[in-house]
Amino acid sequence: MTNDPFTPLVGQQQAIELLTQAVKQNRVAPAYLFVGPDGVGRSLAARCFVELLFSAQTRNLASLQNRLRQGNHPDLLWVQPTYQYQGQRLTAAEAAEKKLKRKAPPVIRLEQIREITEFLSCPPLEAPRNMVVLEEIQTMAEAAANALLKTLEEPGQATLILIAPSCEAVLPTLVSRCQRIPFYRLNISSLTQVLTQTGHEEILQHQAILNIAAGSPGSAIASYEQLQAIPFQLLQDLKKAPASYRNALELAKQIDQSLDTEAQLWLVDYLQQSYWQEWHQPEIINQLEKARKSLLVYAQPRLVWECTLLFMSGVSHRELN
Template identity: 50%
Template sequence: MVSAAFSLLVEQTQAVELLTQAIERDRIAPAYLFAGPDGVGRKLAARLFLDALLQQRAGHRRRQLQDNHPDILWVEPTYQHQGKAVSAAALAEKGVALPKGRPQVRLEQIRDIARFLSQAPLESSRLLVVVEGAQTMGEAAANGLLKTLEEPGNGTLILIAPTLESLLPTIVSRCQRVPFYGLSAAGLATVLERLGLAALLGDGPILAMAQGSPGRATQYWEKLQTIPAEVLERFQLPPQAAKDCLELARHVDKALDLETQLWLLDYLQQRYWAMGRAIALKPLEQAKTYLTQYVQPQLVWEVTLLQLANP
């Protein structure tokens, strides 16, 4: 059964049904749009779908997709680094900090897709392209992709994006839409247990922030581990004495970068909400606004903690 190929996907019933029928009926669309939240299985589904398509060819031996299959091109958003477009993973391998700004799928990458699709497949019946983070394309890249979608040749493209609205309507109209959804509490627990992260299930704030996304939950759990234990302990309840507030503010500013400080504010909002301390939410939200406006972080934390100590 083709559906067995998607057994690793949890709760994405509609997506599995659409992809299974496409394979069983041998009616593969020129382009698909996997739309849904981050971390709920879109990338896994793309890999499983590609793997299933490769098995269609008689005599094709199963091989891992990460082995750089000659008929697969996987495109992801990149940063500009030393005049070159480089992915976050490639920068991490080199130990290079991520440049400022958000990664994008760039026009040159779209041109690479067009060149790739102009050749004949080597081992399979079709060429296969995945565009991860398709919503990050600028206008020029999006228009270039639109031309490719109009004439995909002997290829199938899979676009991965959070929503239909995040892409040009003309691009969406040329794709078979495959929806993905956040998981239930039970589904989330199933995935996290598979990943060996059952301990995470006891952290209510992270589960609330994840909103049914195992990928986000895992990312947030890893982020939590980067925060010194003594900082988290002192936030169990906000300090009451002004001296303690000022000392903790200084410690947070010194120990955490801006991105982590913003994340910590989100985490604290969820924690205090669960504790019934709704009165703390407004000062924490104001702190996020000030930090994103580049107000001096230590000052922001001093004011926030003093407000929490004296609501």
């Protein structure tokens, strides 16, 4: 097939084959469930699939690609989890742009599902069908999931793509109404190819980042961006155990004041990888894991880091004695 839309998608040959054959054989399902880890190409595959389906009805492929990238095609609705802020719904990217402090993660809301129903009530304007893509559907509350279930039962002239980390993370009633398309972590060769093609070769020099990413280019890029966002001196100080109890308390205060919860959770991952790489100390790794669990249940962050760093300082002193 010329101008293959799936060319940018690396390391997901099974998914490409399943989706390409569905179009070739004119057996496109009313709903798909793209399952696999974050950052391995699920959203990119959804965009490529939409392009493949819509390209049959257009003579200007470049224009179609541009419109899909900008998200302004009338027959495509792309839904992401959102935060509620001052009467507005903001995606994670929009919240980051406004520098909002975020404690709870974003979710797909009931009103977003209602907007899908309204969108699908109208026939497609240009394409052969309407397309709806829902990212991170595991974030839906039960009311939103039940509303989506009704849409999946009668999608009309449309195809929906649901994106999730696993089938287990989604209500079985939703899973049963979708054709499952699996996505996998990339091997080191494919990971290197993606990072090189996207201009992120420098990430290949950071073993801790690659360990966190575990075969996910998207996670590697996000982790590297997070690494750049953390104050350099703070990171350097945290890479070694605090020299004293006072130093531990000062570092805990800095973390609490300069990093939001999401960044603190990432920092736990990074420190676990760094400490294991350097010293192989299971005690510290386990203590950092306790810190992660405490942060996830919204414990007071400064207190969590004080306890963690004081423990690390104590371990360090025992090692020296």
